[in-house]
Amino acid sequence: MSSALRKQLGAIGLWILTFILMVIMCVPGLWVVLTAFRPNSEVLAKPAIWIPENPGIGNFAKIFGFGADQVAIPVPAYFMNSLIIALTSTAIALLIGMSGGYAFARYRFRFKNGIFLGLMLSRTVPGIALSLPIFIIWSKIGLIDAKLGLIIVYVALNVPFTIWLIDGFFRQIPKEMSEAAQVDGCTRWQAFWKIEFPLAKSGIASAGIFAFLTSWNEYALASNLTRSTDSKTLPVGLMDFTSQFTIDWAGMSAMAVIIIIPALILTFLVQKHLIAGLTFGGVKG
Numbered sequence: 001m002s003s004a005l006r007k008q009l010g011a012i013g014l015w016i017l018t019f020i021l022m023v024i025m026c027v028p029g030l031w032v033v034l035t036a037f038r039p040n041s042e043v044l045a046k047p048a049i050w051i052p053e054n055p056g057i058g059n060f061a062k063i064f065g066f067g068a069d070q071v072a073i074p075v076p077a078y079f080m081n082s083l084i085i086a087l088t089s090t091a092i093a094l095l096i097g098m099s100g101g102y103a104f105a106r107y108r109f110r111f112k113n114g115i116f117l118g119l120m121l122s123r124t125v126p127g128i129a130l131s132l133p134i135f136i137i138w139s140k141i142g143l144i145d146a147k148l149g150l151i152i153v154y155v156a157l158n159v160p161f162t163i164w165l166i167d168g169f170f171r172q173i174p175k176e177m178s179e180a181a182q183v184d185g186c187t188r189w190q191a192f193w194k195i196e197f198p199l200a201k202s203g204i205a206s207a208g209i210f211a212f213l214t215s216w217n218e219y220a221l222a223s224n225l226t227r228s229t230d231s232k233t234l235p236v237g238l239m240d241f242t243s244q245f246t247i248d249w250a251g252m253s254a255m256a257v258i259i260i261i262p263a264l265i266l267t268f269l270v271q272k273h274l275i276a277g278l279t280f281g282g283v284k285g
Helices: 003-035 058-063 075-106 112-123 127-141 147-172 175-183 188-217 220-225 234-241 249-269 271-279
Strands: none
Touching: 003 249, 058 249, 075 112, 075 147, 075 188, 075 234, 075 249, 112 147, 127 147, 127 220, 147 188, 147 220, 175 188, 188 249, 220 234, 234 249, 249 271
């Protein structure tokens, strides 16, 4: 067997293995989506029914309070809580991340490397490890079961990553471009807004997507810091479909699909900037 044929067979085998692994990874998600469109009787049937025999949107109508089988779970309130918390924390994290990333990329100041290293090391601490001290502090200052408490936590969680990512993008932009704009009469702010910001917007969009998804999907901290309908998020609300003896798998799957949809829409809307952001700096020319 020639070496060229061995390489070709190896490449085919690698593609087949990759395809099998992708199928295995997609099966749980596919099961959730299919379960969202069928009744619980099919979910619990033996032998298992993989393809819904009577698909419909009854589960979605039920969890939003329509129809005769509506559930007493305030899904619309959970959705609004998640949206407010995720958007607010993402906007604040991006504002701080842009300021911090630009400062680290463009300025020299004392303890710059130490501060940057400290920010990066803080991101390595699992959020769940901080849940107990955060709970104790928040309970003393009245931020338990409040949107503001969760927003502060998510901002602190996302800021190190946004600073790191945006700093890398600003470093790729030659500072001589900003200096040339200032020579031509632009102020420092005008040079940033008209020259550097447009070139870095792909990286900012990428940081925003990751920050939003972190806040939107986070469960561990939210489950400890929220109690009532006023602050519970969608991932925490999933547990409302469980009871001591039963689990509403169909309703839970429908709510899981609702959690997925906004993230997919946002990713689709900014996919051009996201792809450019993830590949920026990878090709030199």
